[in-house]
Amino acid sequence: MPTMLLIEARRLLRSPQFLVFTIGFPVAFFLIFVGIYAPSQEDGSLVALMLSMAAFGAITASVSTGGLVATERSLGWNRQLRLTPLPAWGYLAVKAAVAMLVALPALALVLVVGAVMGVDLPVLTWLQVLAVGWAGVLPFAAIGLLVGTLATQESAQGATMVTMLLFSLLGGIFIPVAILPPVMVTVAQALPSYWLADLASRPAVGGGVPWEGVAVLAAWFAVAGALAVWRYRRDAVRA
């Protein structure tokens, strides 16, 4: 599997359009929002916006990478892989790792842009934000894979787009949870996107570890991952 991961990573580097789009998209959103809201460093709104966009970037990158599985399924590549000892979970684990690899620069780039815009945090805090944010992406890698194993090549792009927008909108990434009605707050708190943004902000804005959030993230990862494996196995019949 290390060879596979290496080759898969190299493969992605050969699709610059994909990388520019998935990594550049959240930065573009960040800049647009900065233009609209003119947040400031003093009241913490710039940090908050940066963290939201970092979460959005991580979600976009990992979900779209998972969505690429749909293309491989339509190619019949996974049928060829089934003629090797590689188990279904092994294939999906490699794909999840690739999604994580793409999410890292997407996350980091938003933070870098944030620093350039004037967000000022201690070095250790930057690293903590990056590390926590990155770890929180894992459920989205699994969700992306689930989309990739359910969608067809034609529907994959739309499906990943809808998935990441829904999670971002309902999870309070585009709209602060503070201004949402109570019902929507409950919905947001059941979503991994809410907790990804929340967890990533803790090192910067303070507060202990929200274990409830960790549990929500772990549950999404477990359920989406299990469904993806199940779906991938069933897909054996016809590509």
Next chain:
Amino acid sequence: MDEPHPTPAAAAGAAVALTGLRRSYGEIRAVDGVDLTIAPGEVVALLGPNGAGKSTTVDLLLGLSRPDAGGVRLFGRTPREAVQEGLVGAMLQSGGFPEELTAGEAVRLVAALQRRAMPPAEALRRAGVADIAGQRLGRMSGGQRQRVRFAAALVTDPDLLVLDEPTVAMDVRARREFWAAMRDYAGGGRTVLFATHYLAEAEEFADRVVLMRAGRIVADGSVAAVRSLAAGRVVALSLPGADPWALGALPGVADVRVDGDRVRLTCTDSDAALRALLHVHPTAHDIEVTAHGLEDAFVALTASEED
């Protein structure tokens, strides 16, 4: 063969043992009761028109699809076990490799996932694509891509090689080189099963031909034996106002074509057909009887009854 055969019931010694295999897709019975045993070292062509059930049979055989009924044993093992042990290599009809990969990467990747494998460079050389190992698959011709897939199928040095329509998209030269490589491989006592709808390939490269039609095996034997099974003749005649349905119902007639007054009967027993024909239609004239080519044998054996 030095392979152990833990399940003697499933035809001990067989490289492939399919028993009572059935698989439907909705209303379509793609594979409708296939029994097939292939001994180690045989080179077998699975021949049939499109839709005969060849690819479904290959999928079932490789464990890519589950049979509704019946069993599959490869060297006495389940398909999955055989795959895990690297005993099976396959070129699938719909087994596309990602286009961003180079030929070398694709074969290296498959080799890395296998428990045993020859050096990827060796597999590329055997498949005749060593010179384009650094090229991306997306920039190759269809024939070149096919041979890269052949290299990936060879890389475990499998005991059984399964090829589903391997020469589709190859030009004449690529085809010749491909079969030379295949022969080289089979020369080492390996078992090869290839599905094709090219008669010439079956005739030239197989020891044995298994003819499929509508999900069933309709003939099985050496090329010569299969040809003689359909050792009928073609009867051509002139008959104004011929009714193809009535003619098709005559004894010994397998296929009817009517073109104006001219009728062409493909017969499994031309004597019986002719006697019956002249009895029913004494006005038939300009009768010619010719022997089958292999092409006609193929048509006679694979034409469906409803035609």
